[in-house]
Amino acid sequence: MSTAGPNRLDRRLSTCEVGDVWSGADAQGRPMTVAQLNELASADDRWRSAFRAASEALGAAEDDGLPIAGSDHDAERPWVACPEVPGSGGAAEIFTVLGQQLRPAFAGETALSVRTEPDPPTVPFQPVTPGSVAAAQPTATHPVPIQPVATHPVAAHPVSAQPISGHPVSGRPLSGRPTSGPPTSGLPSFGNPISVVPISGGSPAYRQSGVGPRPDRLLLLIVALVSLLVGAAIGAAVVTVGSDGDKASPQPSSAPVTYTDAQLLLPATPPARPGLDPAPDGTWPDDWPKFPWGKPEVQDVTGLPGLGFDFRMPTGWTCELAEKAEAAVHYRCGLWEGTTLTAGGDLTVRTCVAVCDDTARTALRQREEAWGLRWTSGTSLRSWADTAELDGQAVYGLVYVGFWRTVPEGVLDREVVLRMTAPVAAADDVKKVADSIRDRTYSQ
Structure with a gap:
């Protein structure tokens, strides 16, 4: 049985490029719909941040906001659970405001079904350039009922080019925090990014229910995403400008770093007995013993x-x-x-x-x-x-x-x-x- 936190996932209702919507129940058996990012989108911090921004903005809407029963944005695959409420689109609304077109899942598909890998997701937004910050700032003057989701730069791919010398393998990015710039996550950009302007009038091909997100929810999400982008741009500017405010510091190369097998300590020959293809599902054994705390052994x-x-x-x-x-x-x-x-x-x-x-x-x-x-x-x-x-x-x-x-x-x-x-x-x-x-x- 597949789960998302305490929620049981019974049947996949719909799917999109970046995730799925499930029908299930919480630990008390109450009906739930659960939105969950897929593996590809979960590996991209831009999509994780956008998913968090969308769910928190919708959940904080003052007038009839999206009811959220639970969430875990730091999970291996982030998820949000919503109770089944008449007149609400449920957890599917999160993907809808992110510009995703949900497609119905196959009839009778369950959480234990083996499914093919989804198409790579589109990136949720483009890197912000200094020139675009000015255009985005006026939007942020609308009242926002929640704190900005993220005001630090989007995470870069930290790779050390130095030999190991008594410190962890990785180096630290400039200023000790992930930096922003084009493209920083180390992941390819697929398709066309979503624009941070209201989604146009055409409705998606499929929705979880007949009720879609209202304009006030879209505006709230837009403001949250703009705040995220402005924060990323400001962080990039801090890294770029030197201490005297005039000279630009050297920028890290965006070219991927590659290593030889010898540098990775990979064997020169294939293994004599490699592992067989894995079973389609498996969870870490709950009955395996663990170390007790504070024991001399x-x-x-x-x-x-x-x-x-x-x-x-x-x-x-x-x-x-x-x-x-x-x-x-x-x-x-x-x-x-x-x-x-x-x-x-x-x-x-x-x-x-x-x-x-x-x-x-x-x-x-x-x-x-x-x-x-x-x-x-x-x-x-x-x-x-x-x-x-x-x-x-x-x-x-x-x-x-x-x-x-x-x-x-x-x-x-x-x-x-x-x-x-x-x-x-x-x-x-x-x-x-x-x-x-x-x-x-x-x-x-």
């Missing part, structure tokens, strides 16, 4: 150079640097007897390509040795496989591949790979380490 691993995150492992385990390169680092962690690991294995972090989309993530996963097991995967953002027998021996083995963001509001730019083995009696130790690393790097 647990230690926190912090500050490993180049790793970029902290995690937990059993007391008595240690990590040793195996190799490092310009865009990757490899540790061997576990319980050692001399120079031999009796439990544990490899922990690798590497830079993903500039556009770390589903295709790129799948290609990286296929480069990993996985003992010929079938991957389990809810999405391509994380995949894992485990077994209690390797090469005819009673040995527990687990491999986990996940993708995460170095900057919380940035794009996906890092891959983490965990591959460990242990005697079956110590399998829980490996599962706990995997759960800890997944918890610290899981991309929402």
Whole structure:
């Protein structure tokens, strides 16, 4: 059963380039409609920000605003749930005011259906140039009942061009915050952007119900999006102007950075036993053990150079640097007897390509040795496989591949790979380490 937070997703009602509308119920069984971004749009911070702006603006409308029962804009796939109210278009209104044309889903389709990848979404707006700020500012004089959704620049793709040297793999963008400029997210711009002017009179080909968004809601959304754009432009100007206000600082190159297999610590030859294509759906096992807090048998691993995150492992385990390169680092962690690991294995972090989309993530996963097991995967953002027998021996083995963001509001730019083995009696130790690393790097 698929869910969005506490809401059960029963049947897909409609779909568009950037997401879906579902019919379902909350934890108390009350009927809900749920708008949810698809995977491609969720990987683009511009669409995440636009989705948040639309839902918050509609929810804050003073006169008969869109009723919103719950939302999670920081989830792996952001969602908004609305109760089924007569006379309301429900959660579908969010996509409508974003200029999306909803298409009816296939009759009888459920949340467990396997569906093909949607067409790439269009970007929600174009980068703002200084000349366009003046034109946008008068619009912002209308009263806005909510705070601007975002006043910082849209996240850029932070990629370090320096070797690893005791710091996380990624570098920091200028001024310590993501910067704005054309195009900054590292993702391609598909199709024509949506204009921040009222949507023209023609109605979309399909709506969730007969009631569409009213003009006051459209105006509210427009003001919110203009505020977002103006904030991005101001942030870009701050980065561009030097301390004396006259000279422009050097601008970071927008050209994607590429690395060789050696710089990414990728094996020179294909894996002997790569993982099989993943099952269409899968959730992280709820019954896997977790480390208890404040117990002497647990230690926190912090500050490993180049790793970029902290995690937990059993007391008595240690990590040793195996190799490092310009865009990757490899540790061997576990319980050692001399120079031999009796439990544990490899922990690798590497830079993903500039556009770390589903295709790129799948290609990286296929480069990993996985003992010929079938991957389990809810999405391509994380995949894992485990077994209690390797090469005819009673040995527990687990491999986990996940993708995460170095900057919380940035794009996906890092891959983490965990591959460990242990005697079956110590399998829980490996599962706990995997759960800890997944918890610290899981991309929402």
